[in-house]
Amino acid sequence: MYGDPALPPGFAALPHANPDAPKGGRIVTGNTGGFDSLNPFLRKGTSPWQLRFFSYESLMGRNWDEPFALYGLLAETVETAPDRSWVEFTLRPEARFSDGSPVTVEDVIWSYETLGTLGHPRYLSFWTQVDRIEATGPRSVRLTFNTDNRELALIAGMRPILQKAQWSDRDFTAATLNDIPIGTGPYVVSDFEAGRHVTLTRNPAYWGRDLPLRRGTHNFDEIRVDFYGDGDVLFEAFKAGALSYMREFNAEAWANRYGFPDALSGNVVKSEIPHQKPSGMTGFVMNARRAPLDDIRVRDALIHTFNFEFINDTLTGARQPRITSYFSGSQLAMQPGDATGRVAELLTPFADDLPPDTLSGYTLPASDGSARNRKNLRRAMKLLKDAGWDVVDGQLQHAQGDPFTLDILLRQSDTQDKAIIDIYRKSLERLGITVTVTLTDNAQYTQRVSNFDFDLTDFRRALSLSPGNEQHLYWGSDAADQPGSRNLMGLKSPVVDRLIDAMLTAETQEEFTAATRALDRVLTAGRHVIPIWTYAVGRIAHRKELRYPDTLPIYGDGAEWMPAFWWYQE
Template identity: 40%
Template sequence: MRFKNKNNIAFIFTIKFIWLLCFQQTALAAEVKNPVIHKTHAIAMHGQPKYPANFTHFDYANPDAPRGGVFKQATVSSSGFDSLNPFIVKGVPAAGMAYLGGGYIYDTLLVQSYDEAFTKYGLLAESMEWPDNRSWITFHLRKNAKFHDGHPITAEDVVFTFNLLTEKGHPLYKTYYHNVKTVTALNNHSVKFEFDTKTNRELILIVGQFPILPKHYWETHDFTKTTLEFPLGSGPYKISKVDPGRSIHYERVKDYWGQNVAVNKGQYNFDMLIFDYYREPSVAIEAIKAGKYDLRVENSAKSWATEYNIASVKKGHLIKASITDYTPAAMQSFIFNIRRDKFKDLKVREAIGYAYDFEWQNKTIFYNSYTRIDSYFAGSELAATGTPSKAELVLLDPFKKQLPSELFTKPFTLPKTDGSGNIRNNLRQALRLLKQAGWQIKNKQLVNNKGEPFNFEVLLTQANFERIVLPFQKNLKRMGIEMTIRKIDTQQYIERRNSFDFDMIVSGFPQSTSPGNEQRDYWHSSQANIKGSRNYIGIENPVVDQLISKIIQAPDRKTLIASTQALDRVLLWNHYVIPQYYLNQTRLVYWNKFGMPEQPPKYAVGLNTWWYDSAKAKKLTKQ
């Protein structure tokens, strides 16, 4: 049909436009009223879960693994442990007690698969349902789940635990679950979490991470105190023996309710797990060589290179194995406490970094085994490289006036040396920066305009770190800076770190392949003065706060990567730490009496999938 009158044509288009608009609004209203609800066995952060609903076990676990035997490991701590309650700020928890995740004795709603970037499968939860916008999630619990005393695990236990952890537990819980609005028991076996946001995609996964505690037990115990009373759990192991500060024993629960759940098949195979405590790494090394325990994670390059050239290693009785680590490396570093006036100036922090000679240290002390770490997400696609990408610039340009101008035009680089130990040029550059910040050398001392000397203390808990810090101390002395080294026991160290009572510490910031809500605890302004938070640095930076929000709200993997790279870049250019080194390997030393699956997990060592091999063990006893 042809219209000769243009007014008629306009009228028809107007009617069509109004009809289309009404249709879209009606469809949108229907979508809001009846959103798409997902009902499934697993949740992926992005994309789809690898394993289907009827999967029988993870690929990296052997469902036919034999059970039995003892697995003894070592923990190095100068003060041992004094608590079996890992959920509060007070005390030093025993090895094997986890504050996130269940550790060995508590079960969680969901567990992670370690051959996917970030996907959670049901453990206590048989199934889950949630809307497309992820504004809530309902967990349906397995009806056969029970605590070790036979008491059923119910939705009331989940509600009770969440409230207990966020109200009386470590401040991490309140920060991590900041966007949880309500937790409601719908019936005995269904519990609903509602959120105050529709942009925090990670929440439906991480609310399944915390251990579920027995309400009937903790109602009659003081949750706020440290204790060595054996707690009531629900997981594959229970505590059977404690020698305070010396060892802890976990016994496999023979009638464990969850032993046949797919996520557990082929795991937790040892009848007994034992953690022995040693005060010094050197003593622990001699102990494993003597067969006093079974496995050691070796963190010292020197020990790895020199301590295991012994007959039992050459014969294959004691195994040295390096396992590739595909997760982002923790930012191992000297950490400034910028609550201290002397460290508030970015130029001062940058200048002090020039006194750390990684190249000399790597050659002289580390047997050239390490790489200088230059990212908070090193070894992954999340690390910032080169100059900002277009996607990063979209995030960073609004804050141009609040960021160093070089961030937009130069790749971030760390000072380098030729490895000879002569760092004269670096020290010159450092002194130029210090002069710009108002410091100058007088009588071989660096002083400010009030004549006050520049001095600070680095706090250590492990003696083997002294050899790393001493050369740094010597170079600082050449700049007129007096740095003292104070070594204290583990318990004192944790207390001082938690209360931010230090000038500088040596530590790291572990990361995952899917960063999210935990970034608040590391860097957010709200955590700068919360005792026990991991914002050790004391960062109160609105740009960092905004970028953390972008990470948490990232709608897809591509946006998450760009947001994380932008945060990484801002943290680096603010020189909050002096980066040290990393190795994308986990170095293990263990006695050859274990079996392990042919296909290991990609994102974990996978010790929980090992088993005791009696035939191998007999060969060792005959040596």
């Protein structure tokens, strides 16, 4: 994105890969809930999240040891204008789909057009910024952009490429469970039972196994994904040896619940994986499309009511620090105190449209750690009174007599979120708020969230060291009312839109960092999410036969690292 790529021409393998890793072995992982689709590119249905990462490829691939740098995958070469107003890719002649047919320019153009118009909303924004896509040779294709956005040339290299011929006589959007898109990736779906399990088998004829990007990766012969009703059942399956590994997101559980026989004997190993990426935002998002959550005073009151210190001590033994901003824990995070320098220059013209503590420095309220949280509850009640709410006969009501009600939507399989809300609910009810907690299966949850049918729901946005176009999807105004978008809070802010544009047009790392820190201030001070704890380290419990390289990427653990860079060794 900025400067030159870290790896030289002719590099042998990625720095965090073991090019000599043995091939073979089988692993079983677990998901909660179920699935009713094996097409991860559509809005309709729920598919196993692993499919996007192991069965499909793009023109270029990432090095996860750099903030944002791409290297050739399906593309043999890439060329772009100095201002990145266009980018041209030349396909590798050896690139093949899993059925052995060659990847063509027609496949590339069809994939971009189809996903950009009919696919999941995550693909739509990019396509609106493409002026035209055209073949410039038998193996080359050029995309010309209609927007001044330096990241687009990189985003173009990361779109999945599907086979056009597979869909020549059928409707892509009407795919059934048996209509599995054909990709070029190392794995293919070899078996499945609806809602129960999916098996991915490594393609022995995989075309890209000797590429520098692929050496030492995708080493397991088989990856099976089993589905369980909730996290507790999944953990019991892991303890019994039915699963090969699981990620643990609760520090208290990591410290205390791995005393079962296989862990004590060394058959299960606990690995901690550090990283340098931002905290992202994890917590409970408030839907500002609905009154009274469109009032920042009400959102502020709900944040004060959330007794993080007590909840954290109860559920994690206070082992996990709280997220303090969207990019906390990284060089992109807003700095404490008053905005200064370029950050202040970016924000000052909009000062009248922002909460005052955007420029002076917003910090989350903290409690004394007791269950009562008296000070913050008094502050919450004051904020609610200022917003026109008061307690009448034990019920919080607006001046017009309307009661204050909250519908909190959760997945029934998410035991941790249920435990958090069980504690939070008691505090809300002490203020006179009527709380309904709705538990749904994955399919109903996806449908309701896609239609923004909730007041509060669980929220997770992982953020990278090089945030870009996805920021418009997460909190841009154009996405606020688009069904299925990831702007769950319904944020419509011209200031946010301009700061994202400033990030995308920045030509130096310094300008980019200032724009991101300014955006971090605006998002955090806007009180859109009730943050919980940060995942400062990845935690993976796994069978002792599963190994990973000594060199770790700066992004640490993630879907592209585990299990892609691991291997099986007796």
